[in-house]
Amino acid sequence: MTPLLETRSVTQRFSGLVANSDVSISVGRGEIVGLIGPNGAGKSTLFNLIAGVMPPTEGAILFDGEDVTRLPAAERCQRGIGRTFQVVKSFETMSVIDNVIVGALVRATHIREARRNAHEVLEFAGLAARADVLASDLIPSEKRRLEVARALATRPKLLLLDEVLTGLTPIEAQTGVELVRRVRETGVTVLMVEHVMEIVMPLVDRAIVLDLGKVLVAGKPQDVVRDPKVITAYLGDRHAVGQ
Amino acid sequence: MDKAFAERRRRELMLAGCLALVAALVPLFVKDVYVQNIMVLTLMYAALSQSWNILSGYCGQISLGHALYFGLGAYTTALLFTKFGVLPWFGMLAGGVISALIAMALGYPCFRLRGHYFAIATIVIAEIALLLFQNWNWAGAALGIDIPIRRDSWLTFQFARSKLPYFYFALVLACIAWFVTWWLEDSKWGFWWRAVKDNPDAAESLGVVVFNSKMGAAAVSAFLVAVGGSFYCQFVSYIDPESVMGFQFSLLMALPAVLGGIGTLWGPMLGAVILIPLTELTRSFIGGSGRGVDLIVYGSLIVLISLARPQGLVGLFARKKKALAP
Numbered sequence: 001m002t003p004l005l006e007t008r009s010v011t012q013r014f015s016g017l018v019a020n021s022d023v024s025i026s027v028g029r030g031e032i033v034g035l036i037g038p039n040g041a042g043k044s045t046l047f048n049l050i051a052g053v054m055p056p057t058e059g060a061i062l063f064d065g066e067d068v069t070r071l072p073a074a075e076r077c078q079r080g081i082g083r084t085f086q087v088v089k090s091f092e093t094m095s096v097i098d099n100v101i102v103g104a105l106v107r108a109t110h111i112r113e114a115r116r117n118a119h120e121v122l123e124f125a126g127l128a129a130r131a132d133v134l135a136s137d138l139i140p141s142e143k144r145r146l147e148v149a150r151a152l153a154t155r156p157k158l159l160l161l162d163e164v165l166t167g168l169t170p171i172e173a174q175t176g177v178e179l180v181r182r183v184r185e186t187g188v189t190v191l192m193v194e195h196v197m198e199i200v201m202p203l204v205d206r207a208i209v210l211d212l213g214k215v216l217v218a219g220k221p222q223d224v225v226r227d228p229k230v231i232t233a234y235l236g237d238r239h240a241v242g243q
Numbered sequence: 244m245d246k247a248f249a250e251r252r253r254r255e256l257m258l259a260g261c262l263a264l265v266a267a268l269v270p271l272f273v274k275d276v277y278v279q280n281i282m283v284l285t286l287m288y289a290a291l292s293q294s295w296n297i298l299s300g301y302c303g304q305i306s307l308g309h310a311l312y313f314g315l316g317a318y319t320t321a322l323l324f325t326k327f328g329v330l331p332w333f334g335m336l337a338g339g340v341i342s343a344l345i346a347m348a349l350g351y352p353c354f355r356l357r358g359h360y361f362a363i364a365t366i367v368i369a370e371i372a373l374l375l376f377q378n379w380n381w382a383g384a385a386l387g388i389d390i391p392i393r394r395d396s397w398l399t400f401q402f403a404r405s406k407l408p409y410f411y412f413a414l415v416l417a418c419i420a421w422f423v424t425w426w427l428e429d430s431k432w433g434f435w436w437r438a439v440k441d442n443p444d445a446a447e448s449l450g451v452v453v454f455n456s457k458m459g460a461a462a463v464s465a466f467l468v469a470v471g472g473s474f475y476c477q478f479v480s481y482i483d484p485e486s487v488m489g490f491q492f493s494l495l496m497a498l499p500a501v502l503g504g505i506g507t508l509w510g511p512m513l514g515a516v517i518l519i520p521l522t523e524l525t526r527s528f529i530g531g532s533g534r535g536v537d538l539i540v541y542g543s544l545i546v547l548i549s550l551a552r553p554q555g556l557v558g559l560f561a562r563k564k565k566a567l568a569p
Contacts, residue, residue: 083448090441106449
């Protein structure tokens with residue numbers, strides 16, 4: 001079976017700066033894949049290329065067996081790619097439920113259906129009690145959950161999570177981890193960018209490490225964390241030698 | 244939860260119906276022609292501001308050039324009537340359609356601009372249109388167009404002897420603009436527009452085609468404003484470029500919504516009811532020479548509002564409701 005998502009030799013340059021260079025990754029159906037790497041490794045760029053914020057300078061992106069390289073973000077969402085934003089982008093003047101309805105409208109033919117689906121998603125994400133609150137009145141961890149809920153309401157096949165667990169308290173992060181697990185149980189494939197290794201490693205089936213815009217290592221999380229190349233990338237040469 | 248929402252929507256509709264009924268009865272008690280004139284203008288600006296609010300309030304694309312669509316509505320009606328004998332009712336429809344098409348044609352380049360740049364573009368375009376009309380001989384150029392007065396009739400929508408038909412038509416216009424807003428508020432478009440206003444990037448990521456949403460809002464907004472312009476043309480029976488396409492119309496459409504509450508259902512209505520009588524009264528008390536004084540009055544009002552209550556006067560009611568909730 002073809003993988004759900006595949007990038008083929010994707011390269012992205014920003015006027016001289018090469019953010020991604022010849023990146024080829026694939027994500028299988030039903031997987032939880034972690035995209036990790038030190039600051040400036042090109043995680044966010046790759047993430048944005050997959051989400052359709054801009055087309056890559058070179059290379060191709062295949063989703064569900066089809067070439068989506070040139071499709072705009074809205075159309076990718078319609079095809080089944082949902083995403084969250086690292087810096088949360090709630091619709092601040094709208095209530096929580098209205099935020100989620102916007103996402104649900106992609107699949108619903110009628111507003112009433114979208115509202116019903118949105119309520120279900122809020123229930124799933126543990127935000128049902130906050131449905132009628134303005135998004136601007138949510139606390140940060142709730143805003144993160146709203147990001148996930150809104151993306152889930154679009155019924156994605158692939159959910160892209162951009163540092164949803166970063167900066168949360170340990171308890172909040174644990175709730176987040178459980179939410180991601182439950183998302184996968186509903187049949188959604190997850191690709192998550194994370195910075196904090198301790199949180200993601202127990203969660204993901206596979207980890208892809210980016211460094212300096214290139215794929216450094218990809219594999220099972222327990223192998224990846226022991227890989228000297230990864231340790232060098234994160235901590236510098238001295239520590240790798242000490243191993 | 245859904246029930247409470249449906250209940251609120253129904254209450255809004257009933258409140259609007261009651262208010263419209265009360266407004267319809269007012270002329271039975273107010274016979275003064277001067278006051279009736281103010282009431283007609285208030286209702287007209289309420290309708291215009293409500294229409295402006297669709298693009299600028301809900302969708303967040305601040306237009307300060309809606310005088311263009313107002314003028315197009317007026318001119319289409321006047322030209323079709325005087326040159327081809329087409330009844331104003333068809334002129335009204337034609338004006339609306341032409342304005343909607345032009346709004347989309349202009350939106351095509353302009354909706355790529357964000358924030359203030361879009362607002363500036365709308366001002367410039369409306370001013371260019373004003374200059375074009377001032378030099379367009381076939382359309383009367385700067386002299387304008389006189390609508391030939393005939394017998395009072397609903398057919399030609401002319402009433403030289405009474406303000407009442409205009410009053411009731413303006414009331415219907417305000418009701419239509421309100422109802423369209425009310426209906427759109429709980430539609431796909433309504434949600435898309437608010438999402439686009441709050442955060443276009445997030446909207447795009449949720450499958451909303453931001454550009455198309457803006458185009459839709461512009462078309463609906465321009466259509467309704469043009470119908471208002473067409474009405475105004477019949478009401479005053481004489482138009483020239485400055486009197487239907489001047490910048491003050493763009494302002495007078497925006498200000499009631501800003502005063503009452505931008506992007507809200509009731510804001511434009513509330514704003515118009517306060518602002519328009521105030522404008523007309525200061526204008527008549529100070530006399531023809533003080534043309535700028537009314538502008539000073541509502542300029543200060545806006546400053547006060549934006550300092551004390553940026554979300555507009557309807558924010559006062561919202562806060563009360565919130566305080567009552569457990």
